[in-house]
Structures are given as structure tokens and as C-alpha cells.
Amino acid sequence: MKSLNLLILTLFLSAFSLSNSQELKSPNGEITMMFSLEENGTPTYELTYKNQSVIKPSHLGLELKDDEKSLLDDFVIIDTKNSTFNDTWTPVWGEEKEIRNHYNELAISLKQNETDRVVIIHFRLFNEGLGFRYEFPSQQNLVYFTIKEERSQFAMTDDHTALWIPGDYDSQEYDYTESKLSEIRAKFDAALTDNASQTQYSKTGVQTALMMKTSNGLYINLHEAALIDYSCMNLNLDDKNMVFESHLTPDVNGDKGYMQAPCKSPWRTIMVSDDARDILASRMTLNLNEPCAIEDTSWIKPVKYIGVWWEMITGKSSWSYTNDLPAIQLGVTDYSKLKPNSTHAANNTKVKRYIDFASEHGFDGVLVEGWNEGWEDWFGKTKDYVFDFVTPYPDFDVEGIHKYAKSKGVKMIMHHETSGSTRNYERHLDKAYKFMKDNGYDAVKSGYVGDILPRGEHHYSQWIVNHYQYAIEKAAEYEVMVNAHEAVRPTGVCRTYPNLIGNESARGTEFQAFGGSKPNHVTVLPFTRLIGGPMDYTPGIFEMDISKLNPNNDSHVNSTLANQLALYVTMYSPLQMAADLPEHYEQFMDAFQFIKDVAIDWDKSIYLEAEPGDYITIARKEKGSNNWFVGNVNGNEARTSNIKLDFLEKGKKYMAIIYADAKDAHYKTNPQAYTIKTKKVTSKSKLAQLSVPGGGYAISIKELK
Structure with missing residues (x-):
């Protein structure tokens, strides 16, 4: 009887532990994450650093579209798994030759009583911060679902000082505003610039990565990692309670994500330290991404380059070959019959001057923009078919320039401006990358200036995020390095695909x-x-x-x-x-x-x-x-x-x-x-x-x- 009572007590204590809070500590013990379920089954977490509160109790979950029951509450814990990982990996390129990946992980399996749906929340705690994500395992009661909004919260402890830019679905190209969190609403309009396209966002929305400092000297950074097949996350602020909540970029229908289990969300990241240098030194974002997916990376090389670019940016020169826009709009396609523009920069003589300079001073490559047909009528009209990415203007000899650069020990860098027409770029990608390799180009600068096509999509919605990923993976097939401008802000995917050698995205x-x-x-x-x-x-x-x-x-x-x-x-x-x-x-x-x-x-x-x-x-x-x-x-x-x-x-x-x-x-x-x-x-x-x-x-x- 005594042993039976002990068994019953053991089972009771085990069940009790699964229905209450779970604790996770960082490897050095300085950061603690507490997970719990509220009485109504709402998942909640909080975070402390050196016994100081960083994130107050904050809700987790997702609101689903057209569904009787969202994934927000009514959960019970059905399993917990703890693990530790400690390894070192070698990046293809980077800020150091080796990166340590050391964390403690807690995976909490939740079942929703009414629907029998299962969601696993993974928490990884590093010495510099926390990452958490949602996993939706294969199951009968949750196969296809549409996200109306992710409801991950980050409850601040006070009115911190923040460096922020407005939450925008299509632009990251802002100067940063420094203010208290409570001042964001008042300063929002002033922070907007004429290049920004933000029109449907609340006036307390900000982009990640968001950098903050507390009154007692803690540095806090909120961001995301491993953004794959999901919408980019911004943050809405409840400035009365100082609570940030995730706000995903919508598509043309206002939906935030189309999911099919088994699947996972990106990681949501919180870095914290009392030394700002630790934020810069952190490799947590990279460590939350998958290892390199490219078997042979010998062709991926860091590049120092010059280019025919700044003189066009300043307005000294132009991208377009001719000023005869009416002829172009009326269907003239033979540029040799049009009068050249005297300020066209991408001409053989000028490009050779840059190649000579690069060769003389030891630069690896030369970028040339405005080399290909289409620049006369490329922007602002949501045209589907603008560039074909292979046809040069009459004053740019692709083959001749390649031979000249090769004789000087210099590589040419390709430029692909899509004008936001992602469908057009995808239809041309194989041909464009093959053209690059045939002509000695190992790297491409791509651009996405203007409204996204298909019409109504945004630069950071799920479908377009998937386009950027498709272009990177397709480039890897051709051993092409990618430098994407106006694309979604990076989240460490360059660890998995190191041919993503750079981005603008700011x-x-x-x-x-x-x-x-x-x-x-x-x-x-x-x-x-x-x-x-x-x-x-x-x-x-x-x-x-x-x-x-x-x-x-x-x-x-x-x-x-x-x-x-x-x-x-x-x-x-x-x-x-x-x-x-x-x-x-x-x-x-x-x-x-x-x-x-x-x-x-x-x-x-x-x-x-x-x-x-x-x-x-x-x-x-x-x-x-x-x-x-x-x-x-x-x-x-x-x-x-x-x-x-x-x-x-x-x-x-x-x-x-x-x-x-x-x-x-x-x-x-x-x-x-x-x-x-x-x-x-x-x-x-x-x-x-x-x-x-x-x-x-x-x-x-x-x-x-």
C-alpha cells in the first residue's frame, strides 16, 4: 500500500509539473525564462537578466482566419523536453573564423482541449538572449490554416528609450528616431519620409531589429531569425501598457500567412545585456538558422569592388541610353535607331576606365548599372515585363568588356533591377543566371525598386519573402552570389545560403x-x-x-x-x-x-x-x-x-x-x-x-x- 501511494503521489506531482510553470536558464545562468499557462490556458512567458525583469508576463499564440478556435488559449501541457547544445561551426565568411553555438532548449507541447490541435513552442536560451518559435507538427486536426495575426507579445518593464523606424510594409530606408516608447505615437508622422509607402499601419508600429535601453542600463534588442515561408514581423506598441505585439506583413487580401503542417514559424529573438558590446558580438541570429545547405562553397568569395553607380545616384549621369521616351512607349525596340543620351554612364569607354582603376588598385570586381535595355520606362507604371536581363544597350559590349576585365584580372558584377516585378524576374532567372556565367559574372546586385507585382503585394509579405528565397536558391544552382537591394531585412539566412553575400535593406x-x-x-x-x-x-x-x-x-x-x-x-x-x-x-x-x-x-x-x-x-x-x-x-x-x-x-x-x-x-x-x-x-x-x-x-x- 505504501508503494502504491508513493506511485500515485509521483504521478500526481508529474501531472502537476506539466500543468504549471516551466523554467529555463541560459548556459551561464544569468538569464531565466519562465513559461506558464494562465487559468484559461493562454501560453505566457517572462524573461529576467541577472534577476532584473526584462520581459514581463507576455502572451503567445496565433489568431486564425475563418476558424472557430484560434491558437490563443484553452491549452494544456502534454509534454516538455529539455536539451542542451554546445558546438562550434565554421562560417564560409564572417566576423570570426569560428562561431560557438551554445544554448539550453525547452520544447513545450501544448494541446488545445476543444480542437485536439497540438502546438509546440520551442525556447532556446543563449547567454545573450532568448529565441522562441511555434512548431505545428503533422496532425489530422490542423493541416491547412491561414494566419489572421500572430499574437506574440513582448511586455516591456518601463518606458524605455528606443531607436526605431516606422513599421512599413515596403520600405526600410529611414533614418532612426530616438525617443521614449511613450513618444513614438507623437513622433510617428515626423519619422515618415517621402520615400516611404506606409499607409495602413498603426501610428505606434515599428520595425525590427528594435534597439532599446532601459533607465537602469540594460540593452534590449527585439528581432526575428530564420524568416522562411512566412511574413516579416513588425511590432505594434500598446503605449499605455508598454506591450509590443507582433504584426505580420499582410498580402493583398490582408492575410498574414498560409500554412500547411508540418511547419514552423521564424524565431522571435530577444537579446539583453548590461554591455552594449555584447549585442554587437552576438551570433544568436545566425545560430538560430540552419547550417549551410550548399555542399561545395569554394566559389563563394568575399568581394571588394568599385562601380559605375555613384555618379548616377548623384544625378551626374543616367541609367538610360536615350531620352526618347515617346519612341520607347510607342513600341520602338531597336535602340540603335534612337539618339543616344550623352550622360549614359554604362558605356564601354567609361567602364574600361573603372576596370583599369580596379586593376591598378587591387579591387576584385566592377559593378555596372544601366547596361541593359529598359531604363527609359522602368519605374512607376507597374509594368510586368520591363527588363529581360540579357540584352545590352548598343554602347555596352558584354563580351568585349568581359574579355577586357579578364585581361586585367578583374571580375564584372551583374546588375538586375526588377522594378518590383517578381513574376517577370522569375520567368527570366534561369536565362539571366546562365547569361551571367557564360560571360564571367559570378555575382549579381538585384533590386526591387517600386511597387511589387503581383499588384497589391508588399515587399515583406509571405509570397515575396518566398520569392527572395527562390532567387537565392536558384542562384546557388548556378554558383552565383547575390546582393539583394530593397529585399526583406536579413534574419541570418546567410548562414544557410552563404551565397547571399550582402543586402541593402536599410x-x-x-x-x-x-x-x-x-x-x-x-x-x-x-x-x-x-x-x-x-x-x-x-x-x-x-x-x-x-x-x-x-x-x-x-x-x-x-x-x-x-x-x-x-x-x-x-x-x-x-x-x-x-x-x-x-x-x-x-x-x-x-x-x-x-x-x-x-x-x-x-x-x-x-x-x-x-x-x-x-x-x-x-x-x-x-x-x-x-x-x-x-x-x-x-x-x-x-x-x-x-x-x-x-x-x-x-x-x-x-x-x-x-x-x-x-x-x-x-x-x-x-x-x-x-x-x-x-x-x-x-x-x-x-x-x-x-x-x-x-x-x-x-x-x-x-x-x-
Whole structure:
């Protein structure tokens, strides 16, 4: 009888544990996640860091369309599984040669009483934060379903300070606004820019990655990882209760996702630390993605390039071959019969000039935009068939340029602008990629400017997210690297498909020619946009006065020249462009030397100083060498950066070349004022360096033999 009673007690305690809270701790024990079911069966979680509340009790679940019962409540726990994972993997390219993937996982299986449907919520807790996702296993009572809205909540503990951009279904190209959460509603309209297409979003909606700081010094970042076959997540804020809730990008019908079990959602991520440098150093987003799916990655190479681009962005030159738009619209297709435009940039003579410059200064490739027919009538009319991606203008000899570039040891980089017509691009993809390979192009910059076709779709809805993924996977079949502009913001998918070598997906350098960006913009992007993957930011502008290129453009690049050099270190990317014109580099060859020297693939990265929106200082060790490079970018206020060089190998001597702001430099009034000095350094050396508003410094450190 005694043993029987003990068995009954054991079973009772086991059942009790499944119906109440579950706890998960990070490997270092500093972060704790608590899961529980409310009395009505609503899944709830909360998060603490070093015993400080980070996320207050927050609901989980999904609202379904046209369904009697959404996946929001009436759940019971039917199983829990705990596991630990600790491994190291080697990225094809990256900020370090090895990445540790260490987490504790809790998988909670829930059954809904009324429907017998099963949902598994996976929680992975890393030392730097939490990831959670929904899994819908194969089951009779849940096969096809449509998501009306995901209801994942992130309940804040207070009125934090946030760096945010408006929630937009089609644009990420904003300057960031810094404000209290309670001020977002009032500041929303001011944050909108004329390039933004946001029209149907609540005035408290923001995009991820969202960077916040609490009054007691915690740094919190909200984002998502592994966005596959799902709509991109924005966040709606209940600013009375300070609760964010997921808001998925809708399709033309207003639906948020079409699912077929078995399937999974992306991961929702929460990073937290009392040191901002930990946010920059985190590889959690990559670790939440699947391992590399490409068996042979030997063809995927980091690229440093120049291109026929900036002169068109500034309005100095044009993409289109002719100004005879009426003839084009009336059906003339033989461009040789039309009068050429004298400002067309993608011509043989000019492109060869760029190839020569690239060859002379050791650049891997040259990008050419505006080489193909269709630019006269490509934008704003929702045309399905605009470009065929293989037919050049009369003044661009594809085969001849390829041979010339090859003779100079330079690779050409293709440009595919889709004008938002995803169906047209997909119908041409095989032909376009084959054309690239036949003509020696290993990389493509794709673009999605304009309204998406099919009409009514958005840049970040499920169908279009799937299009971007299709293009990446199709490119891998042809061994083509992809740099996608205007695509969905990255979520670490580049781990699985490292041929996704870069993205724009944020307000890049081009906006410096469209009126300018805030001088602290580049101190925010590594905490936001770059959390999901590298950005093709296109740095390296030396001439800040755009009117010198185009008298009709009075824009100004809000950066010092030294700041532009530092971006090659602080804005990580295996795809780095020297974006300015060759003649501007020839005016400042001593400063240009840093761009020539700086690496684009790394063994190690060390985050020396960081404060979102104010400053970032990073040191990186070049892959396969003892060379180090340091970059510092500064925000709105002048400051002195103080760093130690203790990352250098002890007992060895190095020569440091320091490219810095001059004392009288200023991003607006004196941006080209810089100094260059050399200094012998060791691991015991310290450096105090002035960074002016919108300024910074860059250091090349090489071992003395």
C-alpha cells in the first residue's frame, strides 16, 4: 500500500509539473525564462537578466482566419523536453573564423482541449538572449490554416528609450528616431519620409531589429531569425501598457500567412545585456538558422569592388541610353535607331576606365548599372515585363568588356533591377543566371525598386519573402552570389545560403545624395539592421558636396572622410564597395590607401566601445594574417575615444597607421580635414583619439618583422 501511494503521489506531482510553470536558464545562468499557462490556458512567458525583469508576463499564440478556435488559449501541457547544445561551426565568411553555438532548449507541447490541435513552442536560451518559435507538427486536426495575426507579445518593464523606424510594409530606408516608447505615437508622422509607402499601419508600429535601453542600463534588442515561408514581423506598441505585439506583413487580401503542417514559424529573438558590446558580438541570429545547405562553397568569395553607380545616384549621369521616351512607349525596340543620351554612364569607354582603376588598385570586381535595355520606362507604371536581363544597350559590349576585365584580372558584377516585378524576374532567372556565367559574372546586385507585382503585394509579405528565397536558391544552382537591394531585412539566412553575400535593406549611402542621413546613422545600423546579416552600405565617399557632381543637387554627405574609412570596419560585410568616383580617390590617395589595405574577411572581431546612436569602436583581425584593423564611428557630439591595444599578440611589435579627423574637422563644415600618422605599438599600448561630430578614425596595424 505504501508503494502504491508513493506511485500515485509521483504521478500526481508529474501531472502537476506539466500543468504549471516551466523554467529555463541560459548556459551561464544569468538569464531565466519562465513559461506558464494562465487559468484559461493562454501560453505566457517572462524573461529576467541577472534577476532584473526584462520581459514581463507576455502572451503567445496565433489568431486564425475563418476558424472557430484560434491558437490563443484553452491549452494544456502534454509534454516538455529539455536539451542542451554546445558546438562550434565554421562560417564560409564572417566576423570570426569560428562561431560557438551554445544554448539550453525547452520544447513545450501544448494541446488545445476543444480542437485536439497540438502546438509546440520551442525556447532556446543563449547567454545573450532568448529565441522562441511555434512548431505545428503533422496532425489530422490542423493541416491547412491561414494566419489572421500572430499574437506574440513582448511586455516591456518601463518606458524605455528606443531607436526605431516606422513599421512599413515596403520600405526600410529611414533614418532612426530616438525617443521614449511613450513618444513614438507623437513622433510617428515626423519619422515618415517621402520615400516611404506606409499607409495602413498603426501610428505606434515599428520595425525590427528594435534597439532599446532601459533607465537602469540594460540593452534590449527585439528581432526575428530564420524568416522562411512566412511574413516579416513588425511590432505594434500598446503605449499605455508598454506591450509590443507582433504584426505580420499582410498580402493583398490582408492575410498574414498560409500554412500547411508540418511547419514552423521564424524565431522571435530577444537579446539583453548590461554591455552594449555584447549585442554587437552576438551570433544568436545566425545560430538560430540552419547550417549551410550548399555542399561545395569554394566559389563563394568575399568581394571588394568599385562601380559605375555613384555618379548616377548623384544625378551626374543616367541609367538610360536615350531620352526618347515617346519612341520607347510607342513600341520602338531597336535602340540603335534612337539618339543616344550623352550622360549614359554604362558605356564601354567609361567602364574600361573603372576596370583599369580596379586593376591598378587591387579591387576584385566592377559593378555596372544601366547596361541593359529598359531604363527609359522602368519605374512607376507597374509594368510586368520591363527588363529581360540579357540584352545590352548598343554602347555596352558584354563580351568585349568581359574579355577586357579578364585581361586585367578583374571580375564584372551583374546588375538586375526588377522594378518590383517578381513574376517577370522569375520567368527570366534561369536565362539571366546562365547569361551571367557564360560571360564571367559570378555575382549579381538585384533590386526591387517600386511597387511589387503581383499588384497589391508588399515587399515583406509571405509570397515575396518566398520569392527572395527562390532567387537565392536558384542562384546557388548556378554558383552565383547575390546582393539583394530593397529585399526583406536579413534574419541570418546567410548562414544557410552563404551565397547571399550582402543586402541593402536599410537606408544606405545613396540617401546621402537624396538629402542626407543623420550623422549618427552609422552608429545605429550595427545595432539594428546588421543584427540579421551584413549590409552593402556602399561606403567610401570622399567628396561630400554633391553639388560638385551635379549643380542641381545640393545634398551633402553628413560624414567626415575619416568616418568613411572607419565604415569598412564598423559596418561588417564580406561585400565592400569603394563607392566614390576614381577621380575623387586620386585626389586623396594617401587616405585611399586604407580602403585598399582593409580586409573583408576576418579571424576575430573585438568590440572595444559601443553606445547605440553615439559611438562604436571595433578591432578586427584579418583572416589568415596578423594584420589588424580598427574602426571608430562617432555620432552627434565630439568625444575622445580611449582604447587599449591588448588584443595584439604579446611580445610582438607593430606599426599602426592612424587615419583620423583633424582637430578642426566637422561632418558639415570641414569634412575632408584628416590627419595620417604612424606609430609603433604593442599589446601594452593605449590610444586616446579625438572623433568629431559625424567623424571617426581608422587604423591599420601590421606586425613589424
